Amino acid sequence: MEPLRPGRMSAPGITEPTEAITRAKAGDAEAWGQLYHDYAPAIFRFCRRALPTREDAEDATMEVFMKLRGKLNQYDSTRSFTAWLYKVAANHCWDTLRRRKSRQDKETGDLENVPLEHPDPSQLERLIEQRSSEEVRKALAKLGARARMALVMRYYSDMSYDEIADALGVRRAFVGVVLLRARHELRQALEGSSALAAGGAS
């Protein structure tokens, strides 16, 4: 089976592994193995982007699947399996990060102030054009836990604002603020200057 594209697995045209899930629910180890085989790479990459180290991501992937094994009976097969899987993974990763208290305090205080700046668009375009994927990944790794988590949930696993709000424990109205601030932080990390992120990631 071709590796599934994470974040788009729930898109129309991609079939849900209904049969494998039913069999796995009934305790079929082979079906469980198939689910793991199909989804572990995507979940590993999700965890790899969200958590600080590779080891953390490996641990988290295993833990997510172990948790899933116990929770599979709770899964409602009329819903998207992928979305459910990502939700569990996001909750797990965020819980891990929160336990470590690695979130900076500033992240909680800023949400009320909606950034209303209008950055220089051409400068922003230039910055984006010049950067490679690898540079973006390196910059992502430098972000605060919540900023990184928000970007991963939105741009990797295609989670909705509601789901992100739910996972991060913020009001839905602030998800946009979290994402915009995360982008500012990212630009700052990419650029090293605060010109484009002025007023944003302070």
Add this chain to the structure above:
Amino acid sequence: MSKTPEEQTKHLDEMTCLLYIERQLDRARGLEVSAHTQDCADCRTLLRALERESRLLTRAMLEEDEPLPSRLAQFQERARNSMQWIWGLVFGLAATGLYALYTGYVQPWQQQLEQAGFGGSNLLGLLIFQGAFWKGWQSMITLLEVLAMLTLAGIAVAFFRRRIRRGSALALMFAGFCAVLTLPTAALASETRKGESARVSSEETIKGDIFLFGDRVKVDGTVEGDVFLFGHDATVNGHVEGDVIGFAQTLQVDGKVDGNIRAFTNTLTIRGTVAKNVLTFDERVNLEAAGKIGGSLTVFVENLNLEGSLGRDLLVFGKHVTISGKVGRGIREKGAGLTITSSGEVGGPIHYEGDTPAEVSPSAKLASPVEFKKLEHKRDYRQGKYYVWQVIWAAAFVLFGLVLMSLMPKFSQDAVKSSEEYGASAGLGVLVLCGVPIAAVIACVTVVGLFIGLSALFVWYGSLYFAQVIVGALVGQWLMGRTSQLWPLIGRMAVGVVIVRLCTTIPVIGGWVKLGVIIWGLGAISIALYRRFQPVIVPGGTPGSFTQPLPPNTTVGGVQPA
């Protein structure tokens, strides 16, 4: 690019632009933005830049820059292929091998030994302590100790790994091991000497602690800290101001020890003075006439010969105990025989549980007569009382299970579920059954871990009973079907426990059944315990929350503002 303040107020803010491209604005506001961008090139550029940024982010995150780690791939293999039958086969073969070994070699040996006059000896004791069967037992014990310590260390790493970062966990483990080695030394420095013959000569004074490793280990001088002896023959002739901790074939204390002695030896002989207590595991212990212990003596031994003076109590788990000297307080013994000679003197009560009554010389000076209780070795299947007790025991187990399952419903259910992983449970069960007590005993001997060692032993002992409850619950489930609810599970446990107890009372094989049940259950508890240490994730939300107000549009598509 410079703008006038008027121009700037006309432009859309970045937040609005982001919400627009993410399709999070309501329809009216969306149309406003769309209309604005028709005329404003600056805002169009900003929208385009934000979308490019979204695409760049998605691309960067989706790229498969790292292959799936091998650890996860192996996990996958484990998930795909159930290896239970292989484990079962391995254990089956191992059990067959052990049985063959026992019937082919051990039993004939035992018979020969009995014919040669060794009848009545505990075979295991004979093998381990006397090396009659194989001289390499000492090495085996050492190997087991190392394995047990490694197991404990592994469990500790697994535990801490879930709590803190990996690097920190390893650092903590190393620090812990270093602490174990250095803790008794407190602030004092320690010295290590190795070699064929490691010694502290008579004119030397060691300021801190000393570790001596060698075939012959000798302390003739003065040590102001503790002495750690590892060797074949160890002798303390000098003066030790701290404790003596020894692992040796023979340990002889002729000098003066101001602290305690904790030893694991074959033969321990004390001719000198020990100011505090002695805790020791040996084949033979001699407290000679000149020897003096100020505190108490706790000893796991085959033969104890006490001719010297003991300040306080004597606690013995052993075979033959001979008292010819003075015991300041009471004696508590569980063993085969107790002899108190005419020169014996005991200042407190004597509780003795053994095979034969104590032999006490009429001229021995005792504070009170010996309280003797005969050790029951064999069950009397013919007596009705035996069956009454079995029923009481079964009821007690059910009650015990009921209490534990009510107190820890989730954990009990997890343990029952883990017991279905037969291979892993059995393997881990053997390891825990053997490893934990050995590690606990080592912890007790090495001063620092006395509390940890005793706690571990206590928990381990309790788990032996809990294991039977867990297996009982599983057997009940086999008969009455699975359940995920607590009370039906307790009902199944009660039925299962009665069946398991019945099986364990079958003559001859009952003991083996019990051992198997304990190993199995102990493994299941260990697995459940291990899993319990995994971090708990925030509950995965209800499926209803997946409804999205608007489809995400993170990779462009949808409305193009310009």
